[in-house]
Amino acid sequence: MATITKRDYYEVLEVTRTATGEEIKRSYRRKAIEYHPDKNPGDKVAEEKFKEAAEAYDVLSDANKRSRYDQFGHAGVSGASGGGGGYGGGWTMEDIFQQFGDVFAEGFSGGRFSGFTGGFGGGGQQRYVNRGSDLRVKVKLTLKEIATGIEKKIKVRKHVTCKQCRGTGAENERAYATCPTCQGRGQVIQTVNSLFGRMQTAVECPHCSGEGKRITSKCSHCHGEGIVLDEEILTIKLPAGVEDGMQLSFRQKGNAARRGGVNGDLLVAIEEEEHPQFIRDQQDIIYNLVLSFPQAAIGGSVEVPTIDGKAKIKIEPGTQPGKVLRLKDKGLPAVDHHGKGDLLVNISVYVPEKLTKEQEKTIVDFENSPNFQPSDDVIEFIGNKYRNMFG
Numbered sequence: 039m040a041t042i043t044k045r046d047y048y049e050v051l052e053v054t055r056t057a058t059g060e061e062i063k064r065s066y067r068r069k070a071i072e073y074h075p076d077k078n079p080g081d082k083v084a085e086e087k088f089k090e091a092a093e094a095y096d097v098l099s100d101a102n103k104r105s106r107y108d109q110f111g112h113a114g115v116s117g118a119s120g121g122g123g124g125y126g127g128g129w130t131m132e133d134i135f136q137q138f139g140d141v142f143a144e145g146f147s148g149g150r151f152s153g154f155t156g157g158f159g160g161g162g163q164q165r166y167v168n169r170g171s172d173l174r175v176k177v178k179l180t181l182k183e184i185a186t187g188i189e190k191k192i193k194v195r196k197h198v199t200c201k202q203c204r205g206t207g208a209e210n211e212r213a214y215a216t217c218p219t220c221q222g223r224g225q226v227i228q229t230v231n232s233l234f235g236r237m238q239t240a241v242e243c244p245h246c247s248g249e250g251k252r253i254t255s256k257c258s259h260c261h262g263e264g265i266v267l268d269e270e271i272l273t274i275k276l277p278a279g280v281e282d283g284m285q286l287s288f289r290q291k292g293n294a295a296r297r298g299g300v301n302g303d304l305l306v307a308i309e310e311e312e313h314p315q316f317i318r319d320q321q322d323i324i325y326n327l328v329l330s331f332p333q334a335a336i337g338g339s340v341e342v343p344t345i346d347g348k349a350k351i352k353i354e355p356g357t358q359p360g361k362v363l364r365l366k367d368k369g370l371p372a373v374d375h376h377g378k379g380d381l382l383v384n385i386s387v388y389v390p391e392k393l394t395k396e397q398e399k400t401i402v403d404f405e406n407s408p409n410f411q412p413s414d415d416v417i418e419f420i421g422n423k424y425r426n427m428f429g
């Protein structure tokens with residue numbers, strides 16, 4: 039996907055970062071009316087602004103998306119678009135009317151509002167589209183998969199379009215009769231009082247859902263629903279740096295809608311598998327390195343595991359337990375691609391549990407040596423370490 043420089047969503051809607059949901063909605067409605075295709079026919083700039091406002095509203099009106107956006111910026115919400123016609127990839131005007139129709143509708147007195155009389159792309163065929171329900175799945179990832187990001191194939195059971203009738207719900211092409219309510223036009227004319235004055239609006243025929251015809255003989259495979267339950271393998275791209283509990287949404291990869299329409303979304307909840315050696319702290323990875331007593335005293339070079347291999351680290355002579363060595367950029371990438379965490383190597387020291395007679399004889403001489411008594415500085419250092427851990 040090409041890199042598009044995006045404007046800040048708060049800037050797009052001209053609201054502060056602390057704006058309430060109501061303020062955001064009000065501002066979006068203002069923008070939607072200002073740049074509405076009916077008021078700006080053929081104006082590509084207005085169309086872009088209309089779409090930009092819709093995208094900003096989509097994120098800022100959803101608490102979950104908004105907090106991800108606040109934390110990670112555009113990448114926090116766009117990484118999930120999965121290449122499948124999501125953000126940036128461009129919403130169609132139909133998507134916008136369908137998704138936010140209720141927001142527009144509040145500005146009008148006419149109850150359910152049917153997509154501003156079409157307008158875009160010509161045709162005047164704009165109508166409310168059925169939307170399939172969202173599909174929720176959990177995906178378990180290892181820390182290593184999280185470090186690189188990964189493409190996963192997942193098997194789901196979901197509503198798909200019936201192949202026999204291609205989603206129409208009709209047994210065959212002859213199984214239709216003209217709708218008596220709209221005489222096949224699919225629309226009926228309604229007069230509404232709107233912000234722009236009295237408007238005659240063509241609304242979807244309530245009896246045939248705008249199809250202009252009704253089915254006389256239902257598809258035997260789906261019983262006229264146009265959808266059936268089936269298994270499907272979905273390929274989804276999970277960005278690097280995701281966290282346990284995060285939810286990513288993949289537009290229109292969810293359940294198919296009844297008798298044509300757009301799919302719901304696929305909502306993927308991330309679960310993180312526990313790593314046998316590493317503990318994750320946001321973007322940092324913590325590794326506990328246990329040194330032998332002579333290693334800690336004499337120092338030397340030690341190999342530690344990293345998320346993608348190994349690294350050699352230098353142990354200074356006289357290294358205390360509780361000391362933390364930081365390996366820059368050996369942690370996890372941020373989900374917004376801004377920077378990387380570190381690998382923190384926490385030092386522990388192993389004290390022998392049993393000594394041979396000979397070893398004991400050697401060590402006992404050290405016991406009274408002032409060299410083997412912890413200094414006040416070291417006592418304070420180790421004390422602080424535990425205060426931080428438990429405090």
Ligand SMILES: [Zn+2]
Pocket residue numbers: 217218219220221222223224225243244245246247248249250251
């Ligand atoms: Zn009709």
Ligand SMILES: [Zn+2]
Pocket residue numbers: 200201202203204205206207208257258259260261262263264265
């Ligand atoms: Zn069917």
